[in-house]
Amino acid sequence: MFLALREMKHAKMRYVLIGLIMVLISFLVLFVSGLAKGLASDNASSIQTMTADYVVLDKQSDQRLNRSELTNEQLKELLRLTHKKQMTEFGLQMTTIQKNGASKKTDSTLFAVDPKGFIAPPAAEGQSLKGADKNETVGDLSLKEEGFVIGDRLKEETTGTVLKLVGFTKNQSFSHSPVFHVSLKTWEAMHDGKQSVNAVALKADSxxxxxxxxxxxxxxxxxxxxxxxxxxxxxxxxxxxLMMIAFLFVIAAFVLSVFFYVITLQKVNQFGVLKAIGAQSGYLSRTVLYQVLFLTIVSLVVSILLTFTVSQLLPASMPFLLNVPLVAGCSVLFLTVSVIGSLISLYQVIKIDAIEAIGRAS
Structure with a gap:
């Protein structure tokens, strides 16, 4: 480590430049990863947060929730084969919601659930669905940014039903639209008892x-x-x-491997002299590896701080989610890619012949 740090101190500008490139690449990896995570959450958080193992659908639905429709007979059979506490049915409908007295319409998704079932979302503000009466609903917290407040009267455009907003939930969106949850009783009343549920959430092993x-x-x-x-x-x-992120990791490995390979070729004579006076190939290889790890770790720390700073400046409407597991996973991958990228330089150091290198220098 001593030799690695002395060399980096001697050639500051060279290592600062490669460090800057690595910061930019790792920042881009983290930013795109946060964007991918945010888009995934914005697209499907209502399903992601479900505490269920399986979803039961109509076989003709092509595995699409909104195309499925289960009959009463199928629901009775499901209830016969499993415990009531291990299953809960739900309905799903893409719709448009309009506040009474407002001209603006909001594209949204209507979820009908059993208020006492295990997929009913808890309240983040106001009242949960458990205490809601007929024709009352709870909406995703993102709706507050669009001017929705507790107590609003909302018109559901498909059926013309007027719903009262009694609370807000967190992380409840579907297909990039906020979710309004209603009880199954309200769902039946909205459709005059003609609309059955779409699916059943199930807790069970394979x-x-x-x-x-x-x-x-x-x-x-x-x-x-x-x-x-x-x-x-x-x-x-x-x-x-994910394809973009994978290419960024490949680019990072390529840039790092080329940089250290060129530097290693430039130092062949010095490595030859060190070998001639007794330095082992393992010691010199560790020197290169320490430099790679040091640059990578410092670059990651800077890029993580930069990414979290930028995420605070992003508008709330932009789907971006960066959490500790995601950062840790990207950091471990980046370290792994960096070490793999340095292997060609380590091989070059090991195969240096002291006599040949000194002869070339003379």
């Missing part, structure tokens, strides 16, 4: 899920992750962003 799927005709059992992927645009959106 064996139980397979058993239910075999015994109940016309249903399909999918995991919560598959339910997320079935949301229109979710898989394509996340795939594009």
């Amino acid at each position: 064996e139980k899920a397979k058993q239910i799927e075999k015994q109940v005709s016309g249903v399909e059992m999918i995991s919560k992750n598959d339910a997320l992927k079935s949301i229109p645009g979710f898989k394509e959106e996340q795939g594009s962003l």
Whole structure:
């Protein structure tokens, strides 16, 4: 480590420049990762936060929640095969909400759930759905930024039902639209009892899920992750962003490996002299590795601070989510990529012949 730090101190500008490039690359990786996480949450947080293992859908729905429709007979069979506390049905409908007395309409999603079921969201402000009466609803907290307040009268455009907003929930969105939750009783009244539920959320292991799927005709059992992927645009959106992140990691490895390989070639003579006076290849290789790790760690610390600072300046409407597990995962990957990128330089150091290098220098 002593030799690594002395060399970096001697050639400050060279290492500052490569450090700056690494800061920019790692900042871009973290920013795009936060954007991908934020978009995923904005697209499907209502499903992500469900405390369920599986979702039961109509077999003809092509695994789309909004296309599914379960019959009363299927619901009775599901209830017969599992405990009431392990399943809860829900309805889903894309709609438009308009505040009474306002001209602006808000694209949103209506979720009908059992207020006492395990997927009913807790209240972040105001009243939860458990204490709500008929024709009362709770909406996502993001609606406050659009001027919605507790007590507003809201007209649901599809059925013309007027709902009263009694509370706000947190992290409840679907297909990039805020979610309004209503009780199943309100859902039935809105559709005059003609609209059945779309799906059932289920707590069960894989064996139980397979058993239910075999015994109940016309249903399909999918995991919560598959339910997320079935949301229109979710898989394509996340795939594009993950591809960008993967290319950024490849670019980071390439830049780092080229930089240290060129520096190693420039120092072949010095390494040859050090080997001639007794320095081991392992010691010299560790010197290069220490430099890589030092630059990477410092660059990561700077880029993490920069990313969190920038995230505070972003508008609330921009979907961006950066948490500790995401930062830790990206940091570990970046360190791994950096070490892999330095392997070609380590190989070059190991194969240096002291006599040949000194002869070349003379």
